[in-house]
Amino acid sequence: MRSTKWFFTTAVLAVLVLLAAACGDDDDDGAAADAEATPAAAPESGSSAETSEAEEMAEEAEVESTEEAPETASLTVWTQLGDNPALQGVLDGLNEAFMAQHPNISVEIEHQTFDNLQQTVPTALASGAGPDIIDFDANESTLGALAKTDLVIDLEPYFAQHGWDDQLFPWVRERVRFGAGPVGVGRSNEVVGIYYNVDLFDELGLEAPETYEGFLAAADGLAEAGVTPIAFANLDQWPASHFLGVAVHASVPIDQIGGFESLAGSGAWDDPAVADAVAESVSWVEAGYALEGFNGLGYDDGNAEFYAGRAGMHITGTWLVGDITANMTDTEVRFIAFPMIDESLPKQAEGGIGGAWAITSSSDSPDAAALWIDFVHFSDEAEAAWVEAGVLPTTNFDMSTVDAPPLLKDNFAVLEAASAEGGIGYWLGFTAHPIVSDAFTSNSQIVLDGSLSVEDYVSRMQDALVEARDNAS
Amino acid sequence: MGFGLWSGPTHYLFIVPALAIYAAFVLYPLVQTLGISFTDWDGLSSTRDGVGVENYRKALTDGRLRSALWNNLTWVVGSWLPQAFGLGLAALLSANWIAGRTAFRTIFFLPATLSLVVVGVMWNAIYNPLWGGLNTALEAVGLDSLTRAWLGDQTWALPSVINAANWTYFGFAMVIFLAGLQSIDQSLYEAAALDGAGSWRQFLHITVPGLRNQINLLLVISFINTLRQFDLVFIMTGGGPGNASELIGIYIYDLIQLRRQVGYGSAVAVLLTISVLITSVIFLKVREEN
Numbered sequence: 001m002r003s004t005k006w007f008f009t010t011a012v013l014a015v016l017v018l019l020a021a022a023c024g025d026d027d028d029d030g031a032a033a034d035a036e037a038t039p040a041a042a043p044e045s046g047s048s049a050e051t052s053e054a055e056e057m058a059e060e061a062e063v064e065s066t067e068e069a070p071e072t073a074s075l076t077v078w079t080q081l082g083d084n085p086a087l088q089g090v091l092d093g094l095n096e097a098f099m100a101q102h103p104n105i106s107v108e109i110e111h112q113t114f115d116n117l118q119q120t121v122p123t124a125l126a127s128g129a130g131p132d133i134i135d136f137d138a139n140e141s142t143l144g145a146l147a148k149t150d151l152v153i154d155l156e157p158y159f160a161q162h163g164w165d166d167q168l169f170p171w172v173r174e175r176v177r178f179g180a181g182p183v184g185v186g187r188s189n190e191v192v193g194i195y196y197n198v199d200l201f202d203e204l205g206l207e208a209p210e211t212y213e214g215f216l217a218a219a220d221g222l223a224e225a226g227v228t229p230i231a232f233a234n235l236d237q238w239p240a241s242h243f244l245g246v247a248v249h250a251s252v253p254i255d256q257i258g259g260f261e262s263l264a265g266s267g268a269w270d271d272p273a274v275a276d277a278v279a280e281s282v283s284w285v286e287a288g289y290a291l292e293g294f295n296g297l298g299y300d301d302g303n304a305e306f307y308a309g310r311a312g313m314h315i316t317g318t319w320l321v322g323d324i325t326a327n328m329t330d331t332e333v334r335f336i337a338f339p340m341i342d343e344s345l346p347k348q349a350e351g352g353i354g355g356a357w358a359i360t361s362s363s364d365s366p367d368a369a370a371l372w373i374d375f376v377h378f379s380d381e382a383e384a385a386w387v388e389a390g391v392l393p394t395t396n397f398d399m400s401t402v403d404a405p406p407l408l409k410d411n412f413a414v415l416e417a418a419s420a421e422g423g424i425g426y427w428l429g430f431t432a433h434p435i436v437s438d439a440f441t442s443n444s445q446i447v448l449d450g451s452l453s454v455e456d457y458v459s460r461m462q463d464a465l466v467e468a469r470d471n472a473s
Numbered sequence: 474m475g476f477g478l479w480s481g482p483t484h485y486l487f488i489v490p491a492l493a494i495y496a497a498f499v500l501y502p503l504v505q506t507l508g509i510s511f512t513d514w515d516g517l518s519s520t521r522d523g524v525g526v527e528n529y530r531k532a533l534t535d536g537r538l539r540s541a542l543w544n545n546l547t548w549v550v551g552s553w554l555p556q557a558f559g560l561g562l563a564a565l566l567s568a569n570w571i572a573g574r575t576a577f578r579t580i581f582f583l584p585a586t587l588s589l590v591v592v593g594v595m596w597n598a599i600y601n602p603l604w605g606g607l608n609t610a611l612e613a614v615g616l617d618s619l620t621r622a623w624l625g626d627q628t629w630a631l632p633s634v635i636n637a638a639n640w641t642y643f644g645f646a647m648v649i650f651l652a653g654l655q656s657i658d659q660s661l662y663e664a665a666a667l668d669g670a671g672s673w674r675q676f677l678h679i680t681v682p683g684l685r686n687q688i689n690l691l692l693v694i695s696f697i698n699t700l701r702q703f704d705l706v707f708i709m710t711g712g713g714p715g716n717a718s719e720l721i722g723i724y725i726y727d728l729i730q731l732r733r734q735v736g737y738g739s740a741v742a743v744l745l746t747i748s749v750l751i752t753s754v755i756f757l758k759v760r761e762e763n
Contacts, residue, residue, distance in 0.1 A: 119730050126517050145733070149517040235624060237711055293602030293622025295714045301603065434732045445714040451627060452715070471515075471734075 073368035076131035082113035132363035138356035144178035156181035158370040184356030186394035191351035198332035231311035233302030240444035245428035246338035261431040269461035335410035348422030439464035510740035528740035559646025582644035593708030596637035653687035
């Protein structure tokens with residue numbers, strides 16, 4: 001009996017010792033992984049000699065990419081195109097073309113949904129694993145967080161080597177810098193404005209909503225005709241970023257918005273100008289402009305109402321060009337900027353980079369990864385393919401050279417006009433920090449349905465921003 | 474008489490593989506979560522600074538956690554409905570005079586076999602305020618005033634999701650009760666009938682006591698399932714509108730995956746685990762004593 005107890009105790013202790021050893025290794029492993037990852041993070045071209053060589057290469061207008069390729073490399077790419085089969089096809093096609101040109105580099109692409117990618121990337125990279133290249137959201141709260149924890153590498157050497165600086169819009173270059181060099185290449189430009197059903201407007205004798213008064217008059221006219229003015233549906237919570245965002249960007253200077261959409265800034269959500277803009281959006285709901293029961297309707301429900309002509313306007317962004325073009329083949333639809341509420345401000349629009357290519361610190365082949373990005377984003381073949389699929393370029397690519405969808409040209413015009421004047425703003429509530437985003441998604445639903453006052457709303461948002469800033473510091 | 478190798482302490486060797494797997498996949502993550510709960514880790518940084526019991530202290534004063542806990546407890550009470558319904562159905566379907574009992578059992582059990590993702594999408598469609606079946610049915614019978622955006626209404630969002638969950642659960646409860654009914658001695662019913670007891674009294678005094686083990690089992694299962702509930706709310710409302718349908722599971726997900734407060738989220742997860750363990754043990758103890 002005694003020996004039985006002894007044996008049982010020994011067996012259990014053996015397991016517990018193994019367990020303790022596994023637990024104890026945890027931090028050490030993490031540190032070791034980080035230590036190993038850091039040298040790998042530095043691109044081989046990061047040394048001074050190689051940097052000067054890279055600069056020389058950048059000065060040469062055309063460099064055969066195959067000359068820069070490492071001997072062999074195997075790359076893994078995670079994209080956020082999981083729910084966009086059309087764009088998956090574009091990237092997969094470009095990838096095949098890349099591998100045909102570079103038989104020594106194999107690239108495997110895994111398409112994930114946007115939400116899934118936001119969750120898997122930080123976990124995978126923090127564990128020292130993960131892909132070589134990610135197509136990640138380019139905000140301070142997303143790609144910025146990875147940059148600050150050294151989970152993605154500084155792309156400055158590759159910007160010089162491949163001449164990306166000369167091709168990207170200046171503001172696109174700036175949006176991927178989080179206190180240091182660029183850590184991403186903006187994959188697409190996106191801007192928020194108003195899609196409106198031209199046929200329906202003509203039928204009802206309504207003018208295009210080119211001024212704020214015109215927008216309100218059009219909304220009233222649609223409502224009187226029994227048509228929902230705005231296809232706003234917010235069960236998914238994030239569409240509020242655009243419904244509230246257009247009012248904020250039409251009323252508050254871009255610099256001020258940047259002040260509270262940033263942890264480093266000193267701006268505040270509870271500024272009276274922001275509160276007034278939020279109140280303006282709330283007044284649209286009170287006037288019956290949004291879909292009835294909007295908090296119980298998904299984004300796709302709102303889209304369907306717009307496609308069917310049961311809603312006359314849709315406040316959303318560039319990403320819907322493809323779907324609108326496909327679903328409203330017999331209807332003329334135009335896209336225009338949301339008119340400025342404060343007309344003393346220069347034209348500005350909510351928008352930003354739709355996603356950015358970044359190279360992870362855990363990649364063993366950053367040179368090959370940069371070569372791949374250079375091909376799938378900057379080659380003429382790639383630029384044309386993306387534009388034809390409805391993606392706004394982030395470069396100075398000449399869109400007139402390809403057969404772009406008319407709505408995409410409208411989007412580009414809005415982007416260009418805003419860029420030339422006040423600027424492209426921020427994804428309201430989603431730029432600074434996840435704590436702010438969390439507060440935004442839940443509180444925006446209830447401020448819009450009238451169960452939370454605007455004053456309490458901006459106060460809660462400001463509290464979240466302060467908490468995020470405290471955490472960051 | 475002995476079994477040689479198999480009779481001595483050696484036989485404990487056989488539990489080592491299972492114990493090792495259990496330790497690796499259950500105990501280790503638990504211990505790791507417990508360790509993280511005493512840090513301020515953000516899930517990204519390579520360093521984790523210890524904060525002592527600060528996360529646990531914070532949890533005690535967290536209004537959002539209290540609200541989520543209250544929603545969980547509401548759900549616990551809500552989960553009793555399908556058990557009562559399942560019990561009624563089981564009693565009904567055990568009656569010999571009902572034709573097609575097997576078909577009914579299959580039909581009623583069917584929802585329990587569906588993936589919660591499918592259930593969420595399906596009930597989202599039913600609750601759709603523009604074209605959903607529920608509002609359409611209410612309008613068809615002249616109850617227009619009762620139509621609403623079920624999932625977008627702060628009062629009705631949580632009950633609507635609970636209702637969808639109950640729809641998947643009553644069939645499971647029915648099957649458990651049907652199995653229990655087969656173990657009740659039929660002579661008890663015959664004796665009760667001879668003594669003049671009607672169907673209702675037989676149900677109350679023979680069927681229900683005879684099913685106490687099944688009732689206890691279902692109460693424990695539903696309690697544990699309800700406290701760790703996540704899927705349906707995530708699919709149907711995301712915890713909204715506002716935080717009206719947020720459960721502890723959703724809150725933990727928000728803290729860890731969205732807000733990157735992994736240390737604090739782990740502390741809440743540990744508290745949830747301890748709560749479930751303690752309540753389950755108490756419940757089982759009480760059951761055994763009774």
